[in-house]
Amino acid sequence: MPLTLPGLARAEEESSSEAVARQQAAVRAGLATARRWGLERLPAQAPQRPVVRPELKPAQGVKLAPGRPPVVYRVPTDEKIVFLTVDDGAEKDPEFSRMAAELGVPFSAFVADYLAREDYGYFRRLAAQGDMVNNHTINHRDMRLLGYEQQRDEICRQQDQLERQIGVRPRLFRPPYGEYTDDTLRAAASCGIEAVPLWNEEAFPDRMEYRYDDQRLHPGDIILTHFRGTSLWNGTMTDLLRKVVNEVGAQGFTFARLDDYL
Known part of the structure; x- marks a missing residue:
């Protein structure tokens, strides 16, 4: 009726x-x-991934050279978004991954095999919840001290290892310590790497360190931190994430996933 x-x-x-x-x-x-998780409110929701990745042009924050993957400190965007990246793989804290998932904070991992190999299951679980696992070499050696073939071995072998362990061959590579030479970029390109993201901020459980004079975030900034615990830090990885979420939110920014933009 x-x-x-x-x-x-x-x-x-x-x-x-x-x-x-x-x-x-x-x-x-x-x-x-x-x-x-010790926060007053949830972080702002991450934006939808762009249909097309931003075009990279030579500018502050982007270095381009023919036949080499771009080196990116800051993604070109006007949106108030930043990108959290976590390096190495020594600390495999399940509370950190659960906190990031429950708060909706995307991040990208850059994993060195010698630190991750004891438990690649942790990184497979990160990948399953949408956090990309990228290349940080096999042995975390300073690329400046190695010849081309040694660098290529460090990068390509980790490409193979991550494909076996995670099921995806990474597109992104971060050189240990942020140090590289032209041979590094040439070797990375030969291994299928499409971009080399570095950073403008580094996060710790008790502070943020900025490279800018104004000590502020800027649209498209990449934030570095590490898989570390209380043996090296004055705090846990959940303390670290709490600090970053509070800092990013206080400056009116939100998180996006780096792999969606590079």
Whole structure:
């Protein structure tokens, strides 16, 4: 039997009330999640991935050379987004990965085999929750001290290892210590690397270190931190993530996933 006009009005009112109730319940759940991790509120939601990755041109924050993958300190964008990256792989803290997933904080890992190989399962789980696992060489050696063939071995062997362990051959490579030569870029290109992201900020559990004079975040900045624990830090990886989330939010930024932009 079709609804009368009063019946339609009541149905629309009930539907609207249900929508409001669902929204309120979602807000309460989000607040509970934030407080469980020691935050006042959830970080702003990450934007949808761009349909087309930003074009990289020679500019501050981007270095280009023919036949070489671009070296990127800052992704070209006007959006107030930043990119969290986590290096090495020594500390495999399940609370960190759970916290990032529950808060909706995307990040990209750059993993060195000698630190990760005891438990690649941890990094497979990161990949399963949407956090890309990228190349940081086999042995974490300073590329400046190696010849071309040694560098190529460090990079290409880790490409093969990550493809075996994670199921995806990385497109991104970060040289240990952020140090590289032209041979590094040439070797990386031969291994299928498409971009070399570096960074403008480094995060710790108790502070952020900036390369800019204004000591502020800028659109497209890449933030470096590490898989480390209390043996090397005055805090845990969850302390670290709390610090970064608070710092990024206080400056009006949100997180995006680096692999979606490079």
